[in-house]
Amino acid sequence: xxxxxxxxxxxxxxxxxxxxxxxxxxxxxxxxxxxxxxxxxxxxxxxxxxxxxxxxxxxxxxxxxxxxxxxxxxxxxxxxxxxxxxxxxxxxxxxxxxxxxxxxxxxxxxxxxxxxxxxxxxxxxxxxxxxxxxxxxxxxxxxxxxxxxxxxxxxxxxxxxxxxxxxxxxxxxxxxxxxxxxxxxxxxxxxxxxxxxxxxxxxxxxxxxxxxxxxxxxxxxxxxxxxxxxxxxx
Amino acid sequence: xxxxxxxxxxxxxxxxxxxxxxxxxxxxxxxxxxxxxxxxxxxxxxxxxxxxxxxxxxxxxxxxxxxxxxxxxxxxxxxxxxxxxxxxxxxxxxxxxxxxxxxxxxxxxxxxxxxxxxxxxxxxxxxxxxxxxxxxxxxxxxxxxxxxxxxxxxxxxxxxxxxxxxxxxxxxxxxxxxxxxxxxxxxxxxxxxxxxxxxxxxxxxxxxxxxxxxxxxxxxxxxx
Amino acid sequence: xxxxxxxxxxxxxxxxxxxxxxxxxxxxxxxxxxxxxxxxxxxxxxxxxxxxxxxxxxxxxxxxxxxxxxxxxxxxxxxxxxxxxxxxxxxxxxxxxxxxxxxxxxxxxxxxxxxxxxxxxxxxxxxxxxxxxxxxxxxxxxxxxxxxxxxxxxxxxxxxxxxxxxxxxxxxxxxxxxxxxxxxxxxxxxxxxxxxxxxxxxxxxxxxxxxxxxxxxxxxxxxxxxxxxxxxxxxx
Numbered sequence: 001x002x003x004x005x006x007x008x009x010x011x012x013x014x015x016x017x018x019x020x021x022x023x024x025x026x027x028x029x030x031x032x033x034x035x036x037x038x039x040x041x042x043x044x045x046x047x048x049x050x051x052x053x054x055x056x057x058x059x060x061x062x063x064x065x066x067x068x069x070x071x072x073x074x075x076x077x078x079x080x081x082x083x084x085x086x087x088x089x090x091x092x093x094x095x096x097x098x099x100x101x102x103x104x105x106x107x108x109x110x111x112x113x114x115x116x117x118x119x120x121x122x123x124x125x126x127x128x129x130x131x132x133x134x135x136x137x138x139x140x141x142x143x144x145x146x147x148x149x150x151x152x153x154x155x156x157x158x159x160x161x162x163x164x165x166x167x168x169x170x171x172x173x174x175x176x177x178x179x180x181x182x183x184x185x186x187x188x189x190x191x192x193x194x195x196x197x198x199x200x201x202x203x204x205x206x207x208x209x210x211x212x213x214x215x216x217x218x219x220x221x222x223x224x225x226x227x228x229x230x231x232x233x234x
Numbered sequence: 235x236x237x238x239x240x241x242x243x244x245x246x247x248x249x250x251x252x253x254x255x256x257x258x259x260x261x262x263x264x265x266x267x268x269x270x271x272x273x274x275x276x277x278x279x280x281x282x283x284x285x286x287x288x289x290x291x292x293x294x295x296x297x298x299x300x301x302x303x304x305x306x307x308x309x310x311x312x313x314x315x316x317x318x319x320x321x322x323x324x325x326x327x328x329x330x331x332x333x334x335x336x337x338x339x340x341x342x343x344x345x346x347x348x349x350x351x352x353x354x355x356x357x358x359x360x361x362x363x364x365x366x367x368x369x370x371x372x373x374x375x376x377x378x379x380x381x382x383x384x385x386x387x388x389x390x391x392x393x394x395x396x397x398x399x400x401x402x403x404x405x406x407x408x409x410x411x412x413x414x415x416x417x418x419x420x421x422x423x424x425x426x427x428x429x430x431x432x433x434x435x436x437x438x439x440x441x442x443x444x445x446x447x448x449x450x451x452x453x454x455x456x457x458x
Numbered sequence: 459x460x461x462x463x464x465x466x467x468x469x470x471x472x473x474x475x476x477x478x479x480x481x482x483x484x485x486x487x488x489x490x491x492x493x494x495x496x497x498x499x500x501x502x503x504x505x506x507x508x509x510x511x512x513x514x515x516x517x518x519x520x521x522x523x524x525x526x527x528x529x530x531x532x533x534x535x536x537x538x539x540x541x542x543x544x545x546x547x548x549x550x551x552x553x554x555x556x557x558x559x560x561x562x563x564x565x566x567x568x569x570x571x572x573x574x575x576x577x578x579x580x581x582x583x584x585x586x587x588x589x590x591x592x593x594x595x596x597x598x599x600x601x602x603x604x605x606x607x608x609x610x611x612x613x614x615x616x617x618x619x620x621x622x623x624x625x626x627x628x629x630x631x632x633x634x635x636x637x638x639x640x641x642x643x644x645x646x647x648x649x650x651x652x653x654x655x656x657x658x659x660x661x662x663x664x665x666x667x668x669x670x671x672x673x674x675x676x677x678x679x680x681x682x683x684x685x686x687x688x689x690x691x692x693x694x
Contacts, residue, residue, distance in 0.1 A: 011598040012533075013680035050320055051458040052531075073323040084318025088251035088309075100243045101322035127254070136313075143318070381610065388603045393594040401590060402607060405583040406614050409621035416625060432624060440617055447613055451606045454528055458598070 001182040007056035018206040031193040034203035040186035077149035081159035083140040087129040134165025154185035204233035244332025262298040262344040269294035283356040288418040326453035373437040374414035384448040478657035485650040508658035509552040516546030521612035524605035541669035573623040
């Protein structure tokens with residue numbers, strides 16, 4: 001589903017990503033840990049076509065990112081610490097707008113179903129401005145799954161959430177995951193990352209220094225493993 | 235959904251949000267009024283309004299326009315909504331046209347409402363000249379907004395933000411401002427339309443060149 | 459025997475610039491006749507016009523390399539555009555400085571809104587904006603932003619020139635003299651002008667080469683720095 005070969009990205013002189021290789025099968029959930037400035041957000045931005053790579057090949061759902069950027073965008077959903085919502089539109093209007101941009105058929109029914117799923121149906125005609133941070137985050141999940149993407153990228157989705165909202169997000173992620181979506185998530189919270197993933201990676205200074213399936217990892221002691229690799233690479 | 239429907243939906247979203255806050259429109263409108271009032275104090279009270287109105291009018295409109303353009307993209311940065319828009323499978327040119335159309339509407343509306351008030355302040359009756367004046371205002375505003383939308387998408391990613399937009403935009407729109415002022419001046423002097431055709435041609439040429447150039451280069455500006 | 463010192467092409471251009479510049483100076487002050495009406499101050503023309511030519515050339519190079527940068531995404535085009543914009547602004551400032559020095563004794567005004575002078579002023583403002591944009595954009599976007607601006611600004615030049623010309627002719631005001639020296643140039647004057655044009659063009663190429671290699675060095679130093687630094691921040 002996701003295939004990355006020799007991906008590099010430089011900003012002027014600064015090398016943000018130095019040769020990433022990765023292959024994900026359909027339905028796999030990969031969590032990437034890494035310190036600040038390791039290149040996690042850059043990686044997600046490149047995968048979601050917002051940024052162009054300096055070199056390397058990326059294929060998502062069999063489509064080359066360079067050639068079929070627009071078709072790739074139809075296949076992906078992104079949740080980030082920014083919600084991508086217009087505060088002066090209602091939840092319904094936000095989803096209607098995005099739905100139109102994705103050429104979705106049968107829009108009103110789809111919107112209602114998705115809003116039901118994230119538990120915001122009773123408030124769908126309220127302005128997003130009046131929503132709490134947790135509710136906005138839930139709505140941003142609704143926005144990301146509205147077009148039923150095959151691949152999802154989550155960039156630090158837990159940032160700024162209170163405990164309750166984080167719990168809800170985790171439950172939602174689990175339901176999202178069971179629908180056979182391929183997911184890549186970045187985070188620096190170790191406990192939240194390990195709960196849902198099949199694969200775990202560590203990104204340090206633009207390199208994927210560690211990549212193992214969850215079965216091979218001592219989850220109790222992963223903190224130590226993490227710091228070991230971060231220090232090694234530093 | 236077709237090309238133009240998507241363009242329209244981006245504009246629709248801006249109109250809908252603007253309808254609730256009236257943030258862009260009211261800031262442009264009030265600012266234009268303020269400029270005219272201040273301008274009046276700077277002028278000799280006996281000055282011929284026909285000589286001073288064209289200049290005053292376009293100073294007010296251009297400065298107000300910069301304000302509106304700045305707001306348009308600063309609003310997009312709230313919650314990074316603009317990135318969400320970029321994630322959609324739409325051509326970047328569509329996004330440009332949608333945003334451009336929204337700003338064009340808001341600025342034209344502010345101009346339309348400010349114009350009668352200017353007429354009162356300057357004691358001029360322009361109602362019979364409205365078609366010609368409207369044409370000049372529309373063509374000039376289009377030129378101004380076409381480059382302005384592109385530059386505004388850049389300036390929100392600079393450290394100096396609001397200052398950067400006029401610094402980049404004003405030198406580039408010099409032909410539009412000259413054309414607008416001169417054509418307005420001729421119209422107020424009740425000259426026949428044939429006298430302003432060369433100015434209209436200049437404005438149209440500017441509009442076409444910069445609409446196409448901005449449409450084509452927008453994708454480089456919005457890339458992360 | 460001592461080995462022959464090896465000259466790089468840049469050095470050769472440097473020497474060529476020096477020689478033509480010296481020759482130019484000689485021609486300006488010793489060879490070219492003094493203009494009858496304007497007197498000695500007219501000799502600034504031999505600096506004024508070549509400066510204008512060089513700045514236009516520089517801005518043209520900005521536009522072309524900006525276009526190539528957006529197309530090929532190679533860092534070298536970005537470096538060329540940046541260097542050329544900087545040098546163009548310097549020469550454009552020279553035009554705007556020598557203009558009033560010339561105009562004051564001849565026309566008795568410091569400034570005239572003549573279309574050529576006005577266009578030069580607008581150009582100067584545009585490319586100062588270009589340099590400001592370069593220093594204040596987010597670093598990952600700088601090259602693309604300035605490339606887009608470099609192209610658009612250049613597209614605008616003919617429109618600016620046309621509009622400033624019509625602006626004056628349609629609404630006539632007392633015109634203060636034509637551009638002196640543009641017609642009826644004595645052969646000695648023409649020769650001096652050509653040598654000065656050549657000298658300034660060579661000077662532009664020399665400055666470009668120096669400026670570009672400076673940018674390259676900066677890049678190299680950055681790279682070396684990155685390989686030494688350990689910018690890893692411990693995460694909780």
